Amino acid sequence: MTQGRLLRVTGYYRDPGFLERVMGTLRKLWVDVEWINARRVNEEGLYEIYMEVKEGKNTNLAILNLSKMVDVEKVEVLEEGKVVSYSFNNKGEISDNPDEEKMIVYVPVYSKITGYSWGESYSKDLHG
Structure with a gap:
C-alpha cells in the first residue's frame, strides 16, 4: 500500500507552465509530491500525469482545486492501489546494483x- 494518494491528472500541455501549474496547485496547500511520471497520450497535446502525493489535511481540497484548473480535463484518485517500481540502468536493463546510475519508474496498480x-465526482470499480 502507499503512504499517500495515487493520482492520474489528464490535461492539455499547451505551454511549458502546465506541469508547473499542476505542482503549484498542490504545493500552494502544502501537499508534497513523492514522485511524478508523465506521458503524451495523443498528438493534440493530451498528457497523463501519474503521481503520488502525501496524505494531509489539505489533500482533498488540493485535488478538487486541481480538477478545476485550466487545461485539466480530469483528476483521478487511483484507489486500493500500490506502486511497483522498476530500476533501469543506462543500457535499458533492469538493475538493482546500487553503484550504477539508474532511472526508477513507478507503476501504479x-x-x-x-x-x-x-x-x-464519479467512481469506477475495475473489478466489478
Missing part, C-alpha cells in the same frame, strides 16, 4: 478510480 472534473 489499482482496482478503483474516483474521478473529479470541474468539481463533479
Whole structure:
C-alpha cells in the first residue's frame, strides 16, 4: 500500500507552465509530491500525469482545486492501489546494483478510480 494518494491528472500541455501549474496547485496547500511520471497520450497535446502525493489535511481540497484548473480535463484518485517500481540502468536493463546510475519508474496498480472534473465526482470499480 502507499503512504499517500495515487493520482492520474489528464490535461492539455499547451505551454511549458502546465506541469508547473499542476505542482503549484498542490504545493500552494502544502501537499508534497513523492514522485511524478508523465506521458503524451495523443498528438493534440493530451498528457497523463501519474503521481503520488502525501496524505494531509489539505489533500482533498488540493485535488478538487486541481480538477478545476485550466487545461485539466480530469483528476483521478487511483484507489486500493500500490506502486511497483522498476530500476533501469543506462543500457535499458533492469538493475538493482546500487553503484550504477539508474532511472526508477513507478507503476501504479489499482482496482478503483474516483474521478473529479470541474468539481463533479464519479467512481469506477475495475473489478466489478
